[in-house]
Amino acid sequence: xKLIVAIVQDEDSSRLVSSLMNEGYGVTKLATTGGxxxxxxxxxxxxxEDDRFDGAMAVxxxxxxxxxxxxxxxxxxxxxxxxxxPYPIEVMVGGATIFVVPVEKFIKL
Ligand code: 2BA
Numbered sequence: 001x002k003l004i005v006a007i008v009q010d011e012d013s014s015r016l017v018s019s020l021m022n023e024g025y026g027v028t029k030l031a032t033t034g035g036x037x038x039x040x041x042x043x044x045x046x047x048x049e050d051d052r053f054d055g056a057m058a059v060x061x062x063x064x065x066x067x068x069x070x071x072x073x074x075x076x077x078x079x080x081x082x083x084x085x086p087y088p089i090e091v092m093v094g095g096a097t098i099f100v101v102p103v104e105k106f107i108k109l
Pocket of ligand 1: 036
């Protein structure tokens with residue numbers, strides 16, 4: 001068994017949960033915040049048997065889209081005033097950031 005930890009954009013999360021549930025996968029949805037953008041994203045925990053792993057990954061790949069987001073970043077060099085000036089930068093976020101973890105035990109009490 002494996003645990004898929006998938007960090008996805010909020011815009012994709014509802015459709016992804018529905019799609020996974022419709023295919024018979026168990027899903028837990030967590031509201032999370034990205035460290036770089038400091039913006040909300042969604043982390044899904046999906047426990048899957050090994051023979052269903054590829055199917056779950058295919059669903060995630062199909063639903064999650066990459067998008068450009070504008071973030072505000074402090075300038076690395078202080079200006080003449082000595083103040084760090086925030087400036088907008090464009091970053092490409094997602095599809096999905098995925099960690100796959102082997103599951104030693106799966107217990108339901
Ligand atoms: P954030 O940390 O808010 O990052 C959002 C996007 O900003 C990233 O998209 C990436 O395109 C960009 N970015 C991140 N750190 C950067 C940096 N130091 N300089 C320039 N650009 C940077 P993704 O790579 O698709 O990541 C989406 C979200 O996935 C992240 O949101 C974070 O919540 C999570 N994530 C990504 N890599 C991770 C890791 N190694 N461990 C834990 N969480 C991770």
